[in-house]
Amino acid sequence: MNSYSRLSHLQCTRCNAVDDPFALRNVCTRCQGPLYARYRLEPLSRDSSAGRSRGMWRWHEMMPARSADEIVSLGEGGTPLLEAPRLGATLGLSRLLVKEEGGNPTGSFKARGLAAAVTCAKARGAKGFAVPTAGNAGGALAAYAARAGMPAHVFMPRDTPPLFALECATYGARVILVDGLIDRCGELARALVAESGGALFDVSTLKEPYRVEGKKTMGYELAEDLGWELPDVILYPTGGGTGLLGMWKAFDEMEALGWIGSRRPRMVSVQAAGCAPVVRAFDAGLEHMEKWEGATTYASGLRVPKPYADAEILRVLSDSHGTALFVPDEEMQEGVAAMGKAEGLFAAPEGGAVWAAARRLLATGFLSKDDRVVLFDTGTGFKYVR
Ligand SMILES: *Cc1c(COP(=O)(O)O)cnc(C)c1O
Numbered sequence: 001m002n003s004y005s006r007l008s009h010l011q012c013t014r015c016n017a018v019d020d021p022f023a024l025r026n027v028c029t030r031c032q033g034p035l036y037a038r039y040r041l042e043p044l045s046r047d048s049s050a051g052r053s054r055g056m057w058r059w060h061e062m063m064p065a066r067s068a069d070e071i072v073s074l075g076e077g078g079t080p081l082l083e084a085p086r087l088g089a090t091l092g093l094s095r096l097l098v099k100e101e102g103g104n105p106t107g108s109f110k111a112r113g114l115a116a117a118v119t120c121a122k123a124r125g126a127k128g129f130a131v132p133t134a135g136n137a138g139g140a141l142a143a144y145a146a147r148a149g150m151p152a153h154v155f156m157p158r159d160t161p162p163l164f165a166l167e168c169a170t171y172g173a174r175v176i177l178v179d180g181l182i183d184r185c186g187e188l189a190r191a192l193v194a195e196s197g198g199a200l201f202d203v204s205t206l207k208e209p210y211r212v213e214g215k216k217t218m219g220y221e222l223a224e225d226l227g228w229e230l231p232d233v234i235l236y237p238t239g240g241g242t243g244l245l246g247m248w249k250a251f252d253e254m255e256a257l258g259w260i261g262s263r264r265p266r267m268v269s270v271q272a273a274g275c276a277p278v279v280r281a282f283d284a285g286l287e288h289m290e291k292w293e294g295a296t297t298y299a300s301g302l303r304v305p306k307p308y309a310d311a312e313i314l315r316v317l318s319d320s321h322g323t324a325l326f327v328p329d330e331e332m333q334e335g336v337a338a339m340g341k342a343e344g345l346f347a348a349p350e351g352g353a354v355w356a357a358a359r360r361l362l363a364t365g366f367l368s369k370d371d372r373v374v375l376f377d378t379g380t381g382f383k384y385v386r
Helices: 055-063 085-091 110-123 135-147 163-170 181-197 211-225 242-256 277-283 310-319 330-343 349-364
Strands: 008-011 034-040 081-083 096-099 128-134 152-157 174-178 233-237 266-272 323-327 373-375
Touching: 055 096, 055 110, 055 211, 081 211, 081 349, 085 330, 085 349, 096 163, 096 211, 128 135, 128 181, 128 233, 128 373, 135 152, 152 163, 152 373, 181 233, 211 242, 233 242, 233 349, 242 266, 242 310, 242 323, 266 277, 266 310, 277 310, 277 323, 323 330, 330 349, 349 373
Parallel strands: 096 373, 128 152, 152 174, 233 266, 233 373, 266 323
Antiparallel strands: 008 034, 081 096
């Protein structure tokens, strides 16, 4: 038995079918549901990682790499959880925190997911990669593929701000600019993968098991940085929902390990007015999402018309007594300006969106001024400059 990683099996989130964690897999072969990595949950001291360097692989027992040598890394994770008193004052929140993800390699938290996905796919025999992206996932895949010495094909909407494609090309990836949104990019990526006869592996989010493992480490970091307590509310800008699901998974794992209790934050999905499939389904009390037609927003990470893990996202929002709301692009810009001026952060519009969402949720009474609230600033604003 491996003591570096406790990875034990893959499990379908929908039909619970079990699969081999050491074979290259996309989704459940029975029902096409997202596969989750499962671990042996015998006791483990939460202090076991205390002496290890910061970064997302410090939780290696609960991560999928079988050895340190296997890991493809650029130093991802271990981002700061910043107290933000001046930003809190702009809203009237007394205990505001910002999880600042813009310092990750490639400038966003996509680095966490793609580091884990590339690590695992390489170890399982993948020879190259393809990914559809709204922007940051492409850059992260391209960087980690380069780091692994493997080719990457990135499908990106043509109207994504130009730096996103330039970044991918700089890492040596082939960039295919698509007249359409991420769902169209996904179709083209799947076709290329099918044509490649096994030469390429599709790393679309939640259509392979390990991007969510990378992003779950944000949940471990939050708990550790808050002395093994969780905040009252987490505001998360939601596209595919990978980080939201990942953190929720991390909370369950930590409770099973005895690291935290059963108290959970209320989880809030923040979306753009021009693309809000999560909000629409949540408000209607549905269990699935319909594709959002004509999606448009400057926050490219939120331009996901139909998240693949729709049922899973909606379940987390309701189980956590959370909510979902959208904000218009102008309010995101206000948020970016507020975060810059109050705390010296150059936020992505997705980060600005959660600030604007907090203001709305205070107005409705969902948030009260003494709640411990964590805003996720998921990426740097630098790439969005036109
Ligand atoms: C991808 C992305 C998001 C959305 O993340 P999901 O986990 O897919 O919901 C939010 N912000 C930025 C900057 C992103 O790149």
